[in-house]
Amino acid sequence: MSERYSRQTLFSPIGEEGQKKISSKHVLLIGAGALGSANAEFLTRAGIGKLTIVDRDYVEESNLQRQQLYTEKDVLEKLPKAEAAKRHCQDINGEVEVEAIIMDGTALSLEPLFAGVSLVIDATDNFETRMVINDLSQKHRIPWIYGACVGSVGMSFTIIPGVTPCLNCLLRSIPIQGMTCDTGGIIFPAVQMVVAHQAADALKILVEDYDAVRPGFSTFDLWRNQYQTMKVGRAKKSDCLSCGEAPTYPFLTLENATKTTVLCGRDTVQVRPPAPRKLQLEKLGSDLGGSGFTVKSNPFLLSVEKDGERMVIFSDGRALIHGTKDMVHAKVLYQRILG
Amino acid sequence: MSERYSRQTLFSPIGEEGQKKISSKHVLLIGAGALGSANAEFLTRAGIGKLTIVDRDYVEESNLQRQQLYTEKDVLEKLPKAEAAKRHCQDINGEVEVEAIIMDGTALSLEPLFAGVSLVIDATDNFETRMVINDLSQKHRIPWIYGACVGSVGMSFTIIPGVTPCLNCLLRSIPIQGMTCDTGGIIFPAVQMVVAHQAADALKILVEDYDAVRPGFSTFDLWRNQYQTMKVGRAKKSDCLSCGEAPTYPFLTLENATKTTVLCGRDTVQVRPPAPRKLQLEKLGSDLGGSGFTVKSNPFLLSVEKDGERMVIFSDGRALIHGTKDMVHAKVLYQRILG
Amino acid sequence: MVNVLFFAHLKDVVGKEEVSVEGNEWNVARLKEKIAADYGLEGLESVMTAVNEEFADDETILSEGDTIAFIPPVSGG
């Protein structure tokens, strides 16, 4: 091994043997936002063999405050994040093979990418995609590392099929109406703290030191100075539909996916959640009002507007995104607000 | 404020008011290695008013595995780290004023830089410089944030003069013969985790939310899955020479500094610690042997060699660095091994 | 009595990090209902619960002196 990795091989749980393993492995990184760009930089610097980055978005000015790798030039060029991340990673380490895939991650589009990878790292911004990753991880027996952050809060959990409970055991259902980075903000240190947890467990899995993998679900709040790792042994459910004895992988079916349709003859996309939600429109309206959105409401719907983008949200979770025919863009806007 | 900081101002403990404060403040960052480059990137992305980066070293290939910002091109150009960090920071955020100072940080050279700064962030690699920072922080009443990491271990503690104990209260003396990144290795996630703690407290201090500052000394080990925050209220000593009732700022005196001398007529620098140390040469020799150094020893000294650099270490802590007349370079090599 | 720890924004809504409340031999669901009513906390049904730093579900029975942490999952990234 070259001098480049000398400080990493000096760390005895990795060593020269571990470095050889790292350089022979392939990681699938889903998302290239805050968690994604930082994970991409880490894996590249660590000398991963191959890195596949999937993202549907492009670099915007508001990303620069917390998303590593990206520069003002990427914003001016409106580069897709996956491509911008790839370019910066190659300036850092030309030995790493980086593949950039610009697409919306769904059960259908992600499944082929699971072939041959050693590890999947979650850097998405919504629970729907995470539940898809969770099912694909179980189906293909590939570990994945959940990570998420909002405000000064973050959490991480490593799922190893056949060993740990899965995210479906822990959450049971997709949580409703949480804060997102677009409604509650986000600070860079929260991102870094989540990535530190993901990256450490990624190294353990890549060097096959499974005993060292964090045996619990870690949560922290860097502003309120809280930290806890919750043991999860008891959470594993034998009847879990994702990881139990008779799995059906429910999140791989079309009925559990968010649907988007371009409304005929209008510059509008309708976004429909998998199952009707019961949104508390009044609370959502006041949260969004506090987050810089212009909000109008009546008992049946909210109309919210920001930066020239207008969206109408119904209490069953359905939404109309005005001014676009781009279904992926509409889903991005929807999930930024509703998680 | 521009769209650039929108997700940071959405975070209510910062808000627009906090952002204005951040953009009016000046931070002194001492060190531009692993902790330094990551802190520089964070402060730049967060929109600090002015950032002064002090470092004595240049970018090497073995830095790339854990030091943010730097690329292969910086290694080829052997750029000083402070200058390389400045260039990358300006690609990220042209609004921030970045000052790069290439020098060895000592009591004498650092003191003038404390004038007018709001906060000092520690990104050094040795306790001697930290104790100098600690004394200057007390003398000039400026908060500073200690951070350090080796292997998978890291720690952070925020010192606010007049409020918290200082590092001298906690450590009493400079700890002897610990592991350094050059002897125990270092993994990127340990760096990120320390920086997450430093960065969060930096934001709190910059927006003047002192009540939120982490009220303790946090330590973690990401491989062994340990985390603890130790309360420190009881550690404050009224007779502490750095922060007590009659401070003398002992680490600002010349007798408490490491001395370097070019040996007359030889291509060798002698490095002498402030007070004689009692090194366990046998243990040090076997540690260094395990870390890739070629070691020869007799009961009085160790001769160690790596990458063409040769150093002779005596049990009282004195060392001869062969093949150089550069006193700063000699001190860098010495502190890399002996902390 | 049991101790209840509030993580993240729940701490702000309640106004403190920790409260000591009745709850011995209750299940988690009952405690959640009581806490929701007493402190005006919404959405506790989708908040994760740890009892003495171990995962717990709504049916978990509490004992005297237990520490219950309510941890709201987040989705950003």
Place this chain on the structure above:
Amino acid sequence: MVNVLFFAHLKDVVGKEEVSVEGNEWNVARLKEKIAADYGLEGLESVMTAVNEEFADDETILSEGDTIAFIPPVSGG
């Protein structure tokens, strides 16, 4: 008896994270000597000590059931 937690590389030297040992009414210095002798730990004099997650010095007196953590300071960066 008191519980002793070993942080970082101390855990590897001792071979476990936690041990339960005699120590009631001892001071920290005496506990350090005993632990150093029993487990072959070197350099404990420059290791930080927390008793029940609070900073302690060599003179701090221990009580039955206390948890003592030994935390080696690191200097890298």
